[in-house]
Amino acid sequence: MRRALQCPARGALVGLLAVAACSTPIDGRPVVVVGSKAFTEAVVLGEVIAQLAEHAGADADHRRQLGGTRILWEALLAGEIDVYAEYTGTIVEEILAATDVAGDDQVGRELERHGVRMSGHLGFNNTYVIGMLEDVAEELEIRTVSDLAAHPALRFGFSNEFMDRGDGWPSLRTRYALPQENVRGLDHDLAYRSIESRSIDVIDLYSTDAEIEFYGLRPLEDNLGHFPAYQAVLLFRDDLVERAPAVVEAILGLEGAIDEGEMVAMNARAKLELVPESVVAAEFVEARFGLQTEVVLEGLLDRFARNLRGHLWLVSVSLLAAIIIAVPLGVVAARLPRLGLGILGVVGIVQTIPSLALFVFMIPLLGIGAPPAIAALFFYSLLPIVRNTHAGLMSIPAAYLDSAAALGLTPAARLRLVELPMASVSILAGIKTSAVINVGTATLAALIGAEGFGQPILTGIRLADESLIMEGAVPAALLALAAQGCFELAERWLVPRGLRIESGA
């Protein structure tokens, strides 16, 4: 709370929800928040940066495996994170796609206009490569990307990001005149498993992926020089230079410090040997800089407890807020039919916004972590409750409404004593629906750095580790069932007995 209080710019709502760190010194030690994307190399680099920052006298906080470039970039601009590792190709093609910049100097100047600085190259080029299983490639005699054109029946499975990028599939297809029709977008890590099980033939890879050898993949030569360079660099906020000069100096020590072989080795340690990223990073930091880092690893039970707490926090705060807002909205909608149409329309539209998009919209307002996740979950929880409250009230037969009015009850007393109790079954059913949807959707909140059962799922997908996926998916499913059970029990307390009796005595 102390940290949150030091951010006076935040509104009351945020203050209420905020657990987010503000980059303000505590006890003289600058707080440095490091971000990383949701793939292993990024997480390892994030750990390396965080450890170097700690050694340089900072309190480093690593917001790991956030959901994508857009989220990291928004978080960096919002000051939610101070630094993260990025690739030059991504900066040009995605972050600055709207501008027409090329070359590190132009890029650097353009970034500075956003208050962001770019380090020199870290030393490895993690560019896209197109790959296939070695034996299939051998049989079809495919060595270069151009060779693919002769085999239109090949099935392509590309990462979602690659499908959309300016330098991704659309332009690759044009450049190499590729005829293939069977092209799917899927998660990068699932792609490996699909190609292993031979349900797809061709995937996109990163040149530092540990799996190239593991799965026996052949990277095809980019013979037309299509892919731009993806040199790893650090992006950090301008203000870090003043706030934590020693940290900036330390992390700039990474310039030219990691070559491709080292990065592939670190990726393999983390991804194939399942060594925790913090340990992999500590090994690297010691070997390269002679600095020893004490790594505290979290046990399974601690992790479970933390995820459970995180998940329950997301669900309970967002659901409670939704109940407090949605029931009155439903009442208003039932009272004022015209306004009601508008209310039902708006909450219905909110429901159709893809969850990741909604999460990303929240970042400039609420940062990353639990607050934006809670806000997004809150919006998703509104519709079932508003709709059921409205429907429950509208379905009360006129005879009861007339009787209540004729007794001399005021409108407020009618609502409290007659209408809400009679609509209670419907309202509770709406809340139950919201709770179950909410528990499930909360797993996606991991993409913007919120704790919960989405974290092990995300890590599990990243490391192709099914037991980790289960560690998140099973408790999340059980939690949804438990929520349902709780509300069924609550019905016995909250729904008046007279409404539960079926037939006469």
Added chain:
Amino acid sequence: MLELEEVSKRFGDQVAVGPLSLKIAQAETTVLIGPSGCGKSTLIRLMIGLLAPDTGSVIFDGESLAVADLPTVRRRMGYVIQEGGLFPHLTARRNVTLMARHLGWDPGRIESRVAELATLTHFPLDALERYPVQLSGGQRQRVSLMRALMLDPEILLLDEPLGALDPMIRAELQGELREIFRALNKTVILVTHDMGEAGYIGDTIVLMREGRIVQQGGLRDLVETPAEDFVHRFVHAQRGAREILGGGG
């Protein structure tokens, strides 16, 4: 006490009631009767302010309902509808005492009033803890009546209170209602479409047709000096009126 002045009410293009004027006689039972759809329910709903008239005014105790505080006025009226309108989520007792509790009556006063009403309506005390679905149709109407009478209103309005009951219970309750009304000595307005019931219970009968009052008077007036042919046909369309008249006088 209750007076309608040039009151009319329409739903869309269709006139449901009026314009008509009507003075309700104090401490008497007035019966509104007429064919189905002639506007009886609409009229009674105008009287308790559940509907606002399009023209004219409903005057209760010298004050127009249009300017009165409706919740306050309604506490001086009791209202019973065909199915009883008992709240399904409340026990019979809670239904009866809902308004008194809301007004903050003390429990002793509520208790004795409930006992009084149960005696008056012949309702078994132990059935008070049941929910409406657990009561018979006749019992529900007794509870409804108790609820309407709980605050000791000056006027009692009943819209086909016996309409949903089977003939045996209905006949029994007709007798009881007549006793109760006599005992209470209140202004009562009762809607029915049954001529026998009207003649048996009512002091004054108001015969309606297509939203208008055709004739108003005692049963004898309607039978012996019908204002128009419709009255004659309506009275004689239903058997029993003659017999009641013959038996009673």
